Amino acid sequence: MKILVSGAAGMIGRKLVERLARDGALGGRKIAGIDASDIVAPTPPPAPFPIRAEAHDIAAGYVAPKMVAGRPDVIFWLASIVSGEAEADLDKGYSINLDGTRFLIEAIRREHLLSGGQWKPRIVFTSSIAVFGAPFPEAIPDDFHSTPLTSYGTQKAICELLLSDFSRRGFLDAVSIRLPTICVRPGAPNKAASGFFSNIIREPLRGLPAILPVDDDVRHHHASPRAAIGFLLHAATMDTAPLGGRRALTMPGVSVTIAEQIEALRRVAGDKAVALIKREPDETIRRIVGGWSRQFETPRAEALGFRAEKDFDEIIRAHIEDEHG
Amino acid sequence: MKILVSGAAGMIGRKLVERLARDGALGGRKIAGIDASDIVAPTPPPAPFPIRAEAHDIAAGYVAPKMVAGRPDVIFWLASIVSGEAEADLDKGYSINLDGTRFLIEAIRREHLLSGGQWKPRIVFTSSIAVFGAPFPEAIPDDFHSTPLTSYGTQKAICELLLSDFSRRGFLDAVSIRLPTICVRPGAPNKAASGFFSNIIREPLRGLPAILPVDDDVRHHHASPRAAIGFLLHAATMDTAPLGGRRALTMPGVSVTIAEQIEALRRVAGDKAVALIKREPDETIRRIVGGWSRQFETPRAEALGFRAEKDFDEIIRAHIEDEHG
Numbered sequence: 001m002k003i004l005v006s007g008a009a010g011m012i013g014r015k016l017v018e019r020l021a022r023d024g025a026l027g028g029r030k031i032a033g034i035d036a037s038d039i040v041a042p043t044p045p046p047a048p049f050p051i052r053a054e055a056h057d058i059a060a061g062y063v064a065p066k067m068v069a070g071r072p073d074v075i076f077w078l079a080s081i082v083s084g085e086a087e088a089d090l091d092k093g094y095s096i097n098l099d100g101t102r103f104l105i106e107a108i109r110r111e112h113l114l115s116g117g118q119w120k121p122r123i124v125f126t127s128s129i130a131v132f133g134a135p136f137p138e139a140i141p142d143d144f145h146s147t148p149l150t151s152y153g154t155q156k157a158i159c160e161l162l163l164s165d166f167s168r169r170g171f172l173d174a175v176s177i178r179l180p181t182i183c184v185r186p187g188a189p190n191k192a193a194s195g196f197f198s199n200i201i202r203e204p205l206r207g208l209p210a211i212l213p214v215d216d217d218v219r220h221h222h223a224s225p226r227a228a229i230g231f232l233l234h235a236a237t238m239d240t241a242p243l244g245g246r247r248a249l250t251m252p253g254v255s256v257t258i259a260e261q262i263e264a265l266r267r268v269a270g271d272k273a274v275a276l277i278k279r280e281p282d283e284t285i286r287r288i289v290g291g292w293s294r295q296f297e298t299p300r301a302e303a304l305g306f307r308a309e310k311d312f313d314e315i316i317r318a319h320i321e322d323e324h325g
Numbered sequence: 326m327k328i329l330v331s332g333a334a335g336m337i338g339r340k341l342v343e344r345l346a347r348d349g350a351l352g353g354r355k356i357a358g359i360d361a362s363d364i365v366a367p368t369p370p371p372a373p374f375p376i377r378a379e380a381h382d383i384a385a386g387y388v389a390p391k392m393v394a395g396r397p398d399v400i401f402w403l404a405s406i407v408s409g410e411a412e413a414d415l416d417k418g419y420s421i422n423l424d425g426t427r428f429l430i431e432a433i434r435r436e437h438l439l440s441g442g443q444w445k446p447r448i449v450f451t452s453s454i455a456v457f458g459a460p461f462p463e464a465i466p467d468d469f470h471s472t473p474l475t476s477y478g479t480q481k482a483i484c485e486l487l488l489s490d491f492s493r494r495g496f497l498d499a500v501s502i503r504l505p506t507i508c509v510r511p512g513a514p515n516k517a518a519s520g521f522f523s524n525i526i527r528e529p530l531r532g533l534p535a536i537l538p539v540d541d542d543v544r545h546h547h548a549s550p551r552a553a554i555g556f557l558l559h560a561a562t563m564d565t566a567p568l569g570g571r572r573a574l575t576m577p578g579v580s581v582t583i584a585e586q587i588e589a590l591r592r593v594a595g596d597k598a599v600a601l602i603k604r605e606p607d608e609t610i611r612r613i614v615g616g617w618s619r620q621f622e623t624p625r626a627e628a629l630g631f632r633a634e635k636d637f638d639e640i641i642r643a644h645i646e647d648e649h650g
Contacts, residue, residue, distance in 0.1 A: 145467075147489065157486050246458075
């Protein structure tokens, strides 16, 4: 089987390609090769099959036809600019996050028709809980409406609709997975407003201080990078017939308060780690986070076999195993 | 005030321009002129102000900048191809129903910036209950998710998202109104699968036979053309602050079964009219209609001042007054 991964240089894309390289197969089928692309060419990991790394801007209309010309069986469509950048640069956000996907599905449709209807790839699209916007019920149900309050969330919601329609039309076979906040994010602290959810775990585990800008009772919905890769692989191999016309799924996660995150850290790494968390309330971040979703009910994804961690302790242990070796 | 009406040659567009011409004002402000456009130039009614009729294809990128160059205060964005055509011709549907609106909002954004942020038009967009897709609860709530099962519904849902985002960004001030099935549609019977809802009322009122292809217990959500015009005028003049980020509203309507429609016809026009309805079950239409929504709960639109008829008798009387004089 041939696989295409866009956004392969991002945190999730990199981990996905590493996992596919390690497994050598997907859904029981041997992988013949991966095309891994991003705005800068990704660095391929060692693999038992060829990985072709390419630099592509999916906002350019000529790119998608080239990407799909090899008729990959599975397309992991991860390329996207992030929420903050899509808000700061409206043109760039719509070009990459919306037009890029439109170019993809049109290129697939053309190639599908050229194949006499034989080629119909599975698309796994990383959507986001940013498709939802406040005000929220305490727990957000699977059938809650999509009223995003960011351009990023708007673009993700539109891509979900396009992919559902083109699936219904029979040109492709898409699953859109709405990822929770990914925690614990590896790497250096970043400036995303949500960064502290990861910082207060990752930095103390390294013996470094971390700043907590919000109150201890803030609740949020998390999944580990390992769970996210699990979601992607399951979406790539699941039977899509039970999805019917509803191709977008909110992924399960662990809903915890900051206080519960801290107690999990204490259980896993002790009081010394917890003592490295410094409380420095930040009004701007408190206000931003105050408008975020806190909890999701995801019976649909769970019934379809998507699995997140059981609790936040497990999220921390996954981080230690995957990042501290 | 200056007004732009796209789709002005359609049933709703024509009635809207006639109503504006009769009123001479909108929301207490005198109308200085209307630009009325459609794919064929509309025929303007007599009016106390100039009406410029133009033929435009909104799918062409050069059109929207010309349409908004005069900086209209209110834009009624009705132009669209219908559900059946959008399903039969995928390219035409996406070009007109999606790209046309994208061109519009980009042209408005540019003109807004050129005006130094002074010009920020109200957009009234006619969306549709086709943004919803089965399976449905018995009564569909305001916050039910949008999972359309047609390309038309997909395109309307995407336009809602775009208009909400560009409103939030401050370039324009949009209200998307999801119209129920319009009943009683004037004119000749058409081939739309939903045509019978109107046919079984309109034709007997003219003394002509009408075919009923579905069972008497089929329930559906209706509003008269008169109510639809009322929705448009209210959306053009309402305070949009209470909408927050949620610019799309499901319009109220009258939810009745076919049996209740027929009894209303009997009350208004007698047994002789009812006797003109011929039952000719059609499996294809029964199956299509079986997947449709039956009833909506619309507390949000009602709280914001949108009003439909009280009952189906009132819908029939509005039809008689408006079409039979």
